[in-house]
Amino acid sequence: MQSSKNNVRIIDLRSDTLTQPTPEMRRAIAEAELGDDVYGEDPTVNRLEEVSARLTGKEAGLLVVSGSMGNLVSALAWAGRGDEIIVGADAHVITNEMGSVAALGGVEMRAVPNDRRGMLSPEAVRNAIRPKAGYFPRTALLWIENTHNRGNGAALSVDEMWRVTDIAHGEGIPVHIDGARLFNAAVALGVPASDLSSVADSVTFCLSKGLACPVGSMVCGSREFIGRARRARKMLGGGMRQAGIIAAAGLVALDTMIDRLAEDHDNAKRLAVGLSRMPGIAVDPAHIETNIVYVTVGGKPAPELAAAMRARGVLANSMGNWIRFVTHYGINAEDVDEALDVIGDATRATVSAG
Ligand SMILES: Cc1ncc(COP(=O)(O)O)c(C=O)c1O
The missing domain is CATH 3.40.640.10 (Type I PLP-dependent aspartate aminotransferase-like (Major domain))
Incomplete structure (x- = not known):
């Protein structure tokens, strides 16, 4: 779980540089x-x-x-x-x-x-x-x-x-x-x-x-x-x-902190599997080997979807037709599931499939 802002829970997947010291x-x-x-x-x-x-x-x-x-x-x-x-x-x-x-x-x-x-x-x-x-x-x-x-x-x-x-x-x-x-x-x-x-x-x-x-x-x-x-x-x-x-x-x-990186990799895979089921988002979970997940977005530009996600509390970096998610210390499997719900909602609101 991450912080909360104006009562919106923030799940920040922009980068593993955001991690806080233990x-x-x-x-x-x-x-x-x-x-x-x-x-x-x-x-x-x-x-x-x-x-x-x-x-x-x-x-x-x-x-x-x-x-x-x-x-x-x-x-x-x-x-x-x-x-x-x-x-x-x-x-x-x-x-x-x-x-x-x-x-x-x-x-x-x-x-x-x-x-x-x-x-x-x-x-x-x-x-x-x-x-x-x-x-x-x-x-x-x-x-x-x-x-x-x-x-x-x-x-x-x-x-x-x-x-x-x-x-x-x-x-x-x-x-x-x-x-x-x-x-x-x-x-x-x-x-x-x-x-x-x-x-x-x-x-x-x-x-x-x-x-x-x-x-x-x-x-x-x-x-x-x-x-x-x-x-x-x-x-x-x-x-x-x-x-x-x-x-x-x-x-x-x-x-x-080295061995626990495996948890970030599992969470990235979990995220990619969920994202791969969403219309308008393309990612092959088999291509996710560590903690970074790039997806390409069909229909509307990716930054528009990223903005809709951000308004709902999920942060990710985007440019052109891609969005990048990074899992890290401080993000657990429940956060990933919650992020997927939010992204699904944002996707339905913005992306026209195809
Ligand atoms: C592959 C790679 N090399 C170098 C860097 C630069 O690291 P820093 O942000 O600490 O300058 C990054 C940052 O994300 C990176 O992904």
Whole structure:
């Protein structure tokens, strides 16, 4: 259950970024041992960085403000001005991060098509790698997103990723995984997160989404890479001082909030099954692998239906002909059923089938 406004109960399915910290996180925040992290002296940050590195099977970790900053410092650590990064056209770094890698790094994003689940084809990756001749841009990095946000939260397996990462590594090109929801992928696939990150040289994951922290993301990789990422973070003004306040919640999240992501995945599936029965809404529940449900809306534009839902207390993001729902900590199966009743009502009021 969520909050209520003007006596309308609000069920907020816009994003898992809306999650509130758990009581244990709030206690850990209050009691955190602190130091100046720019001097490397915050013991709680240091512990979080070590735990994150261990969970992703990397040498070192770095706490950053957000997933976007994690992606940006990773790109800046791998690529310089005039270099290229091969990336799927629907990747979050392309669609939702304000062109930051190009704007601040002078790096070209070489967007190749991705399939329905956000995967890149080996052929597209092979063709996008530049020859090493003098006048070509240097292909500096291959970028994978897992889970893939616009790919209905698809969880990409090690084997799937390996088919393209192996090509990059064969050419001496490093690989970055934007794993904002890496632990959703790991839980959905039933493998340790370190298996997924083993195909990449660097990985980011968010503490602030399904893991319910108030703020923070992690970048993990080799010690040498993290050294460069740390410099990039400082350059962006992202050196934080007593950041143990943030890290304390992160440690609780990594200890207590990973396994429960399965509940969010079950709720997303439940939501998709209900939505698939509504006239004018198209979604295949078999395509829902984690906590993200995109539907396409026939008839009236999706934002009109989303507005009718909002007026009745169910919030979701929409654009063009799609609406996106995200399940998360704080939303249970009863909330999903209630949301379905509300959406059914809003659909009857707005969508003309066909
Ligand atoms: C796949 C992916 N990467 C990166 C981000 C950026 O994270 P943040 O909102 O913390 O900047 C998001 C946010 O939703 C995301 O879905």
